[in-house]
Amino acid sequence: MIPGLTDDVARECLTRVPYNVFPALFSVCKLWRQELRDPTFHRFRKSTGIAQPVVVLVQPYSTYYNSLLHRFRKSTGGHDGSANPLRSTLAYDVAGDSWKPLPDMARKPFDCRGVILRGKFVAFDPAAGSWGPVEEFVPPGEELPTICIAGVDGNNYRCVGREVMVQLDGGVWATVAKLPSEMRVAMNAVAWEGKLMVMGLGMRNGALVAKSLDIKATTTMTTPASASASWRNVDVPPEYQWHVQVACCLVI
Template identity: 30%
Template structure:
């Protein structure tokens, strides 16, 4: 069966790889041939290699109540009631915002403090606190951009954990590290989740307990890469962050030695991100600065825009950095993009209903 009647297969495929990600569910429903074609790993590879893959930032973001903000009661409302979190999507090239549909099990909102990561056309939502009971969960929910449908994944092993970190290898796996258990004990355990096979595998333990750490996937020439786990703190420290880091080599399945002085200062590492396709580079916010890690040293890249002193998340892609944050608690969240060559910040235009509190975010290329 021809993909497109009257057209050679290569031209038909060239047409399909140009389709916007928002149209994938429609494409999948047209015919079995089209559905099979866009499901192939080769489709994703060619879409990326030809520059047609779209970079989107998915945020765990609360609904923004404009009336409460205008009357000055937003801060009080946030402290007295549970905010409802949803998944919003920012197209980095166009600046257009959208909202993902929520599955039946998430109809009351996302779990508080859940973590998200993307693998190819799947977005994985893990853990968090149930919004109605605040009970910690080890649940896994997966949204597929090709079908626009949700499915339930295998629960995270080891029982519920909170404030862990997760990171994708952008191919198939998601790595989960650290956090704390229901007794507030910091954890040094780690797992890897094969999204396609829906299988969890336990990794060797880290050398240290790391609550509220940040995991970053560092690409390597060989293609296997390493998982760098930055900062966090042990049970006894309770919020006093460490400066150390350690790396897990995917190829050797071993943790390397702890780097005690990896960070210049003991700070929350939540904004740490990899440098997209540039090997060995990391970015993060440190105080008023955006800094980069390259060649075993941290260097200042730019000043954080004054409007977003409270940075919630960062994303990096070729030639650009994106920051989302606010000027203070209860204030609207906004985004700025930094051109790494020009050094110029550009403010993103965000509709009011996309300015609620951002808990976390992740960048996908689909």
């Protein structure tokens, strides 16, 4: 892969290249492109501790925000032409680059979001090919749907009202932290190893506010310590002060 070096040494060199340089490496040669696309390479990179978590957000362009919302309401991606929710579901086959139909849900959801917990898409059982029951996540008196996040630690987290909660053994929910005072309401969240980032509307002008929380330092699975929660500010550039539609974390 690198003239004068064995493949093992060359792989060590490529492993240490920052992830944001990967696009340039893809164009160097075919062997490098194959190497960087190989899952074995990324597993090795992660084992060395060099891989970094990267939070990815999907937002609409601010100048087209209203038109995009209009298109969404008119599309069949979860809604019909009259913006009514649908029971139908689809699964995307990455290898085949195609959508495949799944069994209909028991009822029509509104603004639903999927959560993958412990390798299972809640609450669809791929082996049985059927939907199972799931707990309602909209407490009485709450107008906005609860945000549910599956942590890397295998636990289920949720933001409801002004509380961030974790589901303990036996299905009991316990408070991990209160939302930061600068945030009026949580709109989205993403978790990675030991961390949780919550994004929501600010108290002053409704601009996007992002805060991160060290879950390991805040939570024990027997006695969550909400009083000791310490939120860290995440700077949001002015050009990204818009609603986050989808958020995830990639380890690259």
